Amino acid sequence: MLIVLLTDFGNRDWFVSVMKGVILKINPNVNVIDLSHEITPQNVKEAGFILWNAYKFFPKGTIFVCVVDPTVGGERKIIAVETKEHIFIAPDNGILDFVLSEVDILKAVYVENKDYFLENVSSTFHGRDIFAPVAGYISRGVDLSELGGEAKLTKPENLFVDVFNLGDYAGEVIYIDRFGNLITNIKPKAEIDGEVKIKEYVIEKISKTYAEVKSGQLVALINSSGLLEIGVRNGNARDLTKAGYGERIFLKVKKI
Amino acid sequence: MLIVLLTDFGNRDWFVSVMKGVILKINPNVNVIDLSHEITPQNVKEAGFILWNAYKFFPKGTIFVCVVDPTVGGERKIIAVETKEHIFIAPDNGILDFVLSEVDILKAVYVENKDYFLENVSSTFHGRDIFAPVAGYISRGVDLSELGGEAKLTKPENLFVDVFNLGDYAGEVIYIDRFGNLITNIKPKAEIDGEVKIKEYVIEKISKTYAEVKSGQLVALINSSGLLEIGVRNGNARDLTKAGYGERIFLKVKKI
Amino acid sequence: MLIVLLTDFGNRDWFVSVMKGVILKINPNVNVIDLSHEITPQNVKEAGFILWNAYKFFPKGTIFVCVVDPTVGGERKIIAVETKEHIFIAPDNGILDFVLSEVDILKAVYVENKDYFLENVSSTFHGRDIFAPVAGYISRGVDLSELGGEAKLTKPENLFVDVFNLGDYAGEVIYIDRFGNLITNIKPKAEIDGEVKIKEYVIEKISKTYAEVKSGQLVALINSSGLLEIGVRNGNARDLTKAGYGERIFLKVKKI
Numbered sequence: 001m002l003i004v005l006l007t008d009f010g011n012r013d014w015f016v017s018v019m020k021g022v023i024l025k026i027n028p029n030v031n032v033i034d035l036s037h038e039i040t041p042q043n044v045k046e047a048g049f050i051l052w053n054a055y056k057f058f059p060k061g062t063i064f065v066c067v068v069d070p071t072v073g074g075e076r077k078i079i080a081v082e083t084k085e086h087i088f089i090a091p092d093n094g095i096l097d098f099v100l101s102e103v104d105i106l107k108a109v110y111v112e113n114k115d116y117f118l119e120n121v122s123s124t125f126h127g128r129d130i131f132a133p134v135a136g137y138i139s140r141g142v143d144l145s146e147l148g149g150e151a152k153l154t155k156p157e158n159l160f161v162d163v164f165n166l167g168d169y170a171g172e173v174i175y176i177d178r179f180g181n182l183i184t185n186i187k188p189k190a191e192i193d194g195e196v197k198i199k200e201y202v203i204e205k206i207s208k209t210y211a212e213v214k215s216g217q218l219v220a221l222i223n224s225s226g227l228l229e230i231g232v233r234n235g236n237a238r239d240l241t242k243a244g245y246g247e248r249i250f251l252k253v254k255k256i
Numbered sequence: 257m258l259i260v261l262l263t264d265f266g267n268r269d270w271f272v273s274v275m276k277g278v279i280l281k282i283n284p285n286v287n288v289i290d291l292s293h294e295i296t297p298q299n300v301k302e303a304g305f306i307l308w309n310a311y312k313f314f315p316k317g318t319i320f321v322c323v324v325d326p327t328v329g330g331e332r333k334i335i336a337v338e339t340k341e342h343i344f345i346a347p348d349n350g351i352l353d354f355v356l357s358e359v360d361i362l363k364a365v366y367v368e369n370k371d372y373f374l375e376n377v378s379s380t381f382h383g384r385d386i387f388a389p390v391a392g393y394i395s396r397g398v399d400l401s402e403l404g405g406e407a408k409l410t411k412p413e414n415l416f417v418d419v420f421n422l423g424d425y426a427g428e429v430i431y432i433d434r435f436g437n438l439i440t441n442i443k444p445k446a447e448i449d450g451e452v453k454i455k456e457y458v459i460e461k462i463s464k465t466y467a468e469v470k471s472g473q474l475v476a477l478i479n480s481s482g483l484l485e486i487g488v489r490n491g492n493a494r495d496l497t498k499a500g501y502g503e504r505i506f507l508k509v510k511k512i
Numbered sequence: 513m514l515i516v517l518l519t520d521f522g523n524r525d526w527f528v529s530v531m532k533g534v535i536l537k538i539n540p541n542v543n544v545i546d547l548s549h550e551i552t553p554q555n556v557k558e559a560g561f562i563l564w565n566a567y568k569f570f571p572k573g574t575i576f577v578c579v580v581d582p583t584v585g586g587e588r589k590i591i592a593v594e595t596k597e598h599i600f601i602a603p604d605n606g607i608l609d610f611v612l613s614e615v616d617i618l619k620a621v622y623v624e625n626k627d628y629f630l631e632n633v634s635s636t637f638h639g640r641d642i643f644a645p646v647a648g649y650i651s652r653g654v655d656l657s658e659l660g661g662e663a664k665l666t667k668p669e670n671l672f673v674d675v676f677n678l679g680d681y682a683g684e685v686i687y688i689d690r691f692g693n694l695i696t697n698i699k700p701k702a703e704i705d706g707e708v709k710i711k712e713y714v715i716e717k718i719s720k721t722y723a724e725v726k727s728g729q730l731v732a733l734i735n736s737s738g739l740l741e742i743g744v745r746n747g748n749a750r751d752l753t754k755a756g757y758g759e760r761i762f763l764k765v766k767k768i
Contacts (some may be wrong), residue, residue, distance in 0.1 A: 002536060004529070010434035011267065014310040017260070021314035024258060028315060032289075033532055033544075036523035042437055042490070057640065059535035059540060060438055070490065072381035088724040116407030121463040123479035128313065171569065178522035179553055209585030209635040224637035234554070234582065266690035267523065268550035270566040275515070276545055277570035280514060284571060297691055297747070325745065329721030354563040381736035384569065467676075 001030045006051055007067040007127060008039035015125070019065070019132040022118065024135030034200060035064070039222060042070040042096045043141055046142045046245075049175050052098035054223050065135045066090035073123035078111040078130060079151050080144050087144070097156040105153060112148030158228075160187040166253050171228070173198075173247040180236030184249045186228040193255040195222040198230060198248075199241055210234075257286045257395045262307055263323040264295035265328055275321075275388040278374065282392030291320070298326040300351045302501075305431050308354035309481050311342060314477060316504075322346035333408050334367040334386060336400050341369070343393055343400070351414040361409060368404030392467035394480045416443040416483075428482070429454075429503040430459050434493030440505045442484040445492060449511040452476040454486060466490075514547060514649045515688055518563055519579040520551035520641060527637070531577070531644040533573045533694045534630065538648030554582040558757075561687050564610035565737050566600060576648045585635035590623035590642060591663050592656050593671070594637040599656070601647055617665060623674035624660030643682040672739075678765050683740070685710075685759040692748030696761045705767040708732040708761075710742060722746075765768040 009015035020032050020123060035054055039047045046066040055064060062085075069076075069091045077092045083103040089111065091215050114121075116137045121129040134147065161171040163186060171186035181219065182198070196203040201218040206228075213219040214232045218241075223229035228251060231237045238244075259279060265271035276288050277403045291310055298359045303324040311320060318341075321359040325332075326345045331371035333348045339359040345367065367386065370394045377385040390403065395416050417427040419442060436456070452459040462484075469475040474497075479485035483499075484507060487493050494500075515535060521527035532544050544578040551559045559580040567576060574597075581603045589604045590640075601623065602608050607715055623642065626633075628649045633641040646659065673683040675698060683698035694710070708715040715732040718740075725731040727746045730753075735741035740763060743749045750756075 002540075003532075006602075010294075011290075012292055013433045014291060017289065017291040017311050018313045021310065021318070024287070025313070025315040028258075031536070034523075035526060035529040036378075036524055038522075049527045054530050054533065057530045057537070059537045062533070074467040083529040117344045119685065122480035124477065128480065134365065175527045177527075211583065214491075221636065224634035224640065266550075267546075268548055269689045270547060270562045271689075273545065273547040276567050276571045277516075277566065277574070280543070281569070281571045327723065330723040378736035380733065382738065471604075 001027070002062045003032045003135050003139055004032055004035050004058060004062055004064045005032065005067075005128055006039070006047055007037050007209055008041045008043065008047065009037050009067070009127065012029060015127060019126050022128055022132035023139070027139045030040050030136070030139045033088070039068050042068065044068050044070070044093050046175065048095045048098045051095070054101055058086065059088075060085050062136055063087045063089065063144070063192050065131050066095050067127040067131050068095055068125065072126050074174050077151075078126070079153070080109050080111050080134070080138070080147055081105055081153070082107040082144050087138060089131055089138070090193045092151070099157055100153060101156045101159050108146050108151040108153050109144045110196065112153050113146060116142065116147060117190040143183055144213040157166040161253070162186050163188040163192065163253060164190075164256075166256060169251045169253065171249045171251070173243055173245055173249065175244065176238050180238035181223070181229050181231040182241070182247070183223060183225075183242055184230070186226065187226055188222055188256075190256055192222075192253050195252055196228070196230065197250040199243060203230065205254040215252070257283070257287045258269050258318045259286055259391050259395055260291050260314060260318055260320045261288065261293070261323075262291040262295070262303055262320065263293045264297045264303065265293050265323070265383065267293050271383060272386050278384055278388035279392040279395070282389055283395045286392070286395045291350050300324050300326070300349050302431065304351045307351070314342065316341050316342075319343045319345065319391050319394055320336070321356055321382040321387050322351050324351055325349070325382065333407075335409070336365050336367050336390070336403055337409070337421040338363040338400050343394060345387055345394070348407070354415055355408070356409060357412045357415050363400050364409050365400045366404040366407050371401060372398065372403060375422050377379065378488075395443065409507045414442050419444040419507070419509060420512075422512060423485065425507045425509065427507070429499055429501055429505065429507045432494050432501065436485070436494035437479070437485050438497070438499055439479060439481075440486070441480055442454055442507055444478055444507060446512055448478075448509050450507055450509040452484070452486065453506040455500055457497060459486065459510065462512070476484050493511045502508040513539070513757055514574045515542050515544045515647050515651055516547050516570060516574055516576045517544065517549070518547040518551070518559055518576065519549045519577075519753050520553045520555065521558065522578070523547050523549050524731050530640050534640055534644035535648040535651070538645055541653045542648070542651045548677040551580050552725065553756050554622065556580050556582070556605050558687065559608045560610045563607070567611055569754045570598065572762060573599075575599045575601065575647050577608050577643050579604070579639040579643050581638065582611055588624060589663075590638070592621050592623050592659055593617055593649070593665070593666070594619040594645070594656050599650060601643055601650070604663070610671055612665060612711055613668045613671050619656050620663040620665050622660040623657060624720070626648075628654065628659060675704060675763070676768075678768060681763045681765065683761045683763070685757055685761065688750050688757065691743070692750035693741050693743040694749050694753070694755055694759070695735060695737075696740045696742070698763055699738055699762060700734055700740065701766075702768055704734075704765050706763055706765040708740070708742065709762040710755055713753060715742065720736050
């Protein structure tokens with residue numbers, strides 16, 4: 001059994017480790033691994049995007065525990081969602097949107113049954129007191145229906161700019177990775193060529209690899225997650241363009 | 257079997273990973289996980305506080321290996337301590353103080369028996385050459401009494417400012433977490449209300465959750481470890497107050 | 513079975529985690545641990561040096577997966593190398609040089625057989641699409657000869673400045689660790705004493721431990737990997753000397 005943790009807790013404090021301790025106390029045989037803990041504090045959308053890039057590569061049965069939770073202790077609910085392949089536990093704050101937009105939900109519940117929480121639930125650290133023990137019990141076979149009442153979730157739409165045809169599209173930078181690559185929400189459904197504009201920069205074609213342009217030059221390509229991405233060969237597109245999250249991107253599709 | 261590592265080695269160099277290699281060579285069946293490796297270099301007290309926040313959530317039998325060791329290669333000794341629930345291996349430099357202040361010691365020894373060290377012990381990397389192999393052998397069942405002579409440890413006292421009654425208390429910031437929350441050594445023994453002062457700031461009540469104050473405002477609450485903590489809702493109390501480790505905190509308890 | 517990952521992917525994005533997902537999908541019973549993911553982006557030599565410091569401490573049979581790969585998607589090949597103790601999978605870009613300089617190669621092949629890749633291989637993320645699945649299959653027992661044709665590798669030489677005799681030696685800083693210690697490529701074959709120069713600083717002896725000099729002073733010693741290292745007791749030699757990678761070091765051996 002595999003539990004994957006995604007939080008904005010960082011790797012310096014004890015928060016992540018304590019979640020692992022709680023899980024392993026409940027199920028010593030589960031394998032707990034990290035997706036990321038370096039989410040920008042309280043950036044729910046960033047976490048959701050990272051999850052979307054990763055989840056489909058994990059084994060059937062993997063339990064994802066997502067704790068980016070700016071309203072912990074407030075009114076927000078916690079949901080557990082079962083799909084054909086995986087289980088997700090998360091605050092009901094949109095963090096699962098990217099994933100839910102493309103999976104079939106088999107079961108979704110609110111996590112309410114205190115039998116599966118730690119005995120004393122703090123108002124500030126539900127990762128330790130609720131998320132971790134619930135994940136531990138699910139990994140031992142507890143069915144989602146035992147956790148609480150059914151959650152009616154609506155399938156999020158239009159999170160990506162789908163590209164099917166020739167023409168003009170506009171999107172934005174939704175993630176910047178360690179290498180400074182600018183990842184956009186533009187999602188071509190087939191191989192395309194065209195022109196990309198960001199700020200004052202124009203990139204005249206869609207490349208297949210970084211190697212197609214000279215060192216230091218901007219390159220546009222469809223990345224390993226199927227999204228339009230802007231990079232710099234042997235360089236850093238964020239530093240070069242000074243683009244940030246939300247920067248507008250314009251694509252003119254000339255060939256598809 | 258579970259071994260938990262706590263060091264100031266960081267996650268970039270090979271130091272942590274090599275410790276895992278040494279442990280897994282001795283006991284391939286042990287599960288090795290990280291508590292934190294981002295301790296401020298050589299900050300023994302910070303490491304001890306992180307350990308205190310975490311250890312009680314780990315399964316019975318967990319072995320904690322703590323290597324924040326500014327005097328490695330000098331005269332300092334290494335101790336191994338067994339409590340009812342856990343085993344701790346650490347330099348005898350105070351890193352275990354917070355834990356030892358609240359547990360019953362069943363057995364404590366100096367780690368001296370070279371049979372359980374790597375063959376060549378360097379003078380600068382005891383994490384690899386002593387701590388890791390000793391932890392590996394303990395996880396295979398070696399009793400602490402085989403490691404060396406008895407260590408007489410005294411129970412540290414007064415590490416926290418315990419709050420039992422109405423009145424005035426003074427404490428200090430002992431940890432600042434990733435979110436900029438200021439964690440103090442003030443430890444109420446019951447639910448309290450009162451007034452908190454730090455620098456020129458006055459916080460007029462003790463809240464239960466961040467949600468009780470407005471976005472951007474200072475909030476005082478009893479945190480998930482039972483300590484008085486000062487935060488900012490959707491913000492960063494360190495950045496706002498410019499407080500650092502050791503900053504004085506004043507609490508007037510008005511209701512208990 | 514143990515798989516060790518070494519990349520420049522960082523710990524924030526999904527890249528490392530996805531590799532683990534792919535591996536565990538192929539072999540749920542393998543133990544996947546991290547060597548480092550904080551390699552300076554695209555710094556092949558730094559990664560190779562970290563690997564050299566670590567590999568010999570890992571159990572027989574450990575599979576090292578090394579993905580620092582500035583020319584991914586270009587012409588570079590991927591190699592898999594089997595030694596008496598370990599298996600290494602890496603781009604054929606020099607990352608294995610330090611290791612190959614001191615091991616006997618039993619088998620070396622180019623990784624070409626698409627049967628062991630993910631179905632769709634992207635041009636930018638071979639870590640996920642090639643390295644991870646190949647490692648997963650090797651951990652299940654696939655022989656290197658099934659991966660592709662024999663690779664003829666030459667043993668790299670003169671990566672270190674070996675010190676056998678009295679006299680003058682020149683080397684350079686090849687790594688700076690978290691503590692600011694300057695690690696050089698000078699490798700004494702026996703216990704030595706002598707004088708070390710770096711920039712305008714002269715260190716008059718080789719110490720055994722940091723404790724031999726006063727707090728704040730420069731100290732030269734033979735480190736836990738057998739290399740000449742320059743540090744500052746309770747301080748940071750990089751900050752004090754402003755030395756960087758490649759800084760020249762001069763050693764006059766007076767006693768051996």
